[in-house]
Amino acid sequence: MDSPCQPPQTLNTTESFRRGSSSSGPSVRQLARFPDRGTVKGQELNIYFVSSEGVSYMTVCHCSLPVAKAFCFLEDLRWEFTACFNSTVVALANRPYPFLEFDSTIQKLKQQYNQSGGPALEVTLAEVQEDLRIHPPQIIDLEEVELTNGIANGHMEQGPGSGQNVRLEPVTAPGILSLVLNIVCASLNIIRGVHLIEYTFQDDYEGIWNVVAFLLAFVCCVLQCHLYLFHSSLKKHKSFTLLSAIVLCNLYLLGPRNAWQLMFHISVASLSTVLTLTRKLQDRTNDCGV
Known part of the structure; x- marks a missing residue:
């Protein structure tokens, strides 16, 4: 009780x-x-x-x-x-x-x-x-x-950073912009990746690694959005891991993408990483209800 x-x-x-x-x-x-x-x-x-x-x-x-x-x-x-x-x-x-x-x-x-x-x-x-x-x-x-x-109760033990009982500060205007840009980047990655699959089958799988890079970049963009919205343990390590993966994927895709597109995707990922790391836990007062 x-x-x-x-x-x-x-x-x-x-x-x-x-x-x-x-x-x-x-x-x-x-x-x-x-x-x-x-x-x-x-x-x-x-x-x-x-x-x-x-x-x-x-x-x-x-x-x-x-x-x-x-x-x-x-x-x-x-x-x-x-x-x-x-x-x-x-x-x-x-x-x-x-x-x-x-x-x-x-x-x-x-x-x-x-x-x-x-x-x-x-x-x-x-x-x-x-x-x-x-x-x-x-x-x-x-x-x-x-x-x-x-x-x-049949549940596993939860770590202190599980995020079940903590609340982050409200989402800011730059945070909303970051989410929108991340969704745009994720959409571009999945569209290019799916479109490239058709040509990969026709060219005896020569572009298979480009498809993998596009799809991996798509997954990383989605995870960046999740990491910004919800509290997670090891937030710093996860943020830098996702940023590194996005940078490496885009560097590998320098051929299918030009330098400006490359800079756009990396800039959006960098902005999302900064906002994720600077979004702190909300202070909880002693007055709280059930």
């Missing part, structure tokens, strides 16, 4: 669910492998969880929030949940839906913490700090959680 993330020094919406439930998702089932209290550290956000009497409570907080305050929130949440649902209801629940009505309590408790900045019910900050000092929560590696969840 996901929840919206808040600016620094605030607590997030927390969900409660039956620990190890077979229908509440792979990530929930995997909680049985973890300790009753733990922390998953991220770059800007940390995940804190507490498990008690077959129920797990989880919250996502900014890394600047004190650990004791996060666990105070979870303990207060545990008290509220225990008061609303007895062990029989929890034992009979096969899905998290019976607990949807508890969301209003979560929101009230969250608002209380965000406004007052401290515990609201039975638990005091000093008690939690002392308990954490004696029994510190186990630190869980984020990569371990991601890998386990990915395998449980």
Whole structure:
């Protein structure tokens, strides 16, 4: 279950669910492998969880929030949940839906913490700090959680540069011009290549390498457009590889093409490479929705 993330020094919406439930998702089932209290550290956000009497409570907080305050929130949440649902209801629940009505309590408790900045019910900050000092929560590696969840869902592990969760800056006017020119170059390459195939068959394949050069240049132009529009790992290496391939293909085609055509294709490829390398990732603020 996901929840919206808040600016620094605030607590997030927390969900409660039956620990190890077979229908509440792979990530929930995997909680049985973890300790009753733990922390998953991220770059800007940390995940804190507490498990008690077959129920797990989880919250996502900014890394600047004190650990004791996060666990105070979870303990207060545990008290509220225990008061609303007895062990029989929890034992009979096969899905998290019976607990949807508890969301209003979560929101009230969250608002209380965000406004007052401290515990609201039975638990005091000093008690939690002392308990954490004696029994510190186990630190869980984020990569371990991601890998386990990915395998449980039948997906491969994604690298940090996979581009699935990042967003590039908006496309600029020079970027649109570059895309249009790249499409023009790709069209010219594929038209010349396909047209040359007919003559290649008639001339006993003497011009086969010219056909290969045209088609390879066409593929590189298309890949340059894709590389500009979407984030990719090793962007710099891929950009220079595509540029080098386009330059070599056009140098080889110096016969079928004149010098001006050669300069046009290489200039367009160079412009696309520069714009691809200068297009940065969009800054993401701490305020983000689900």
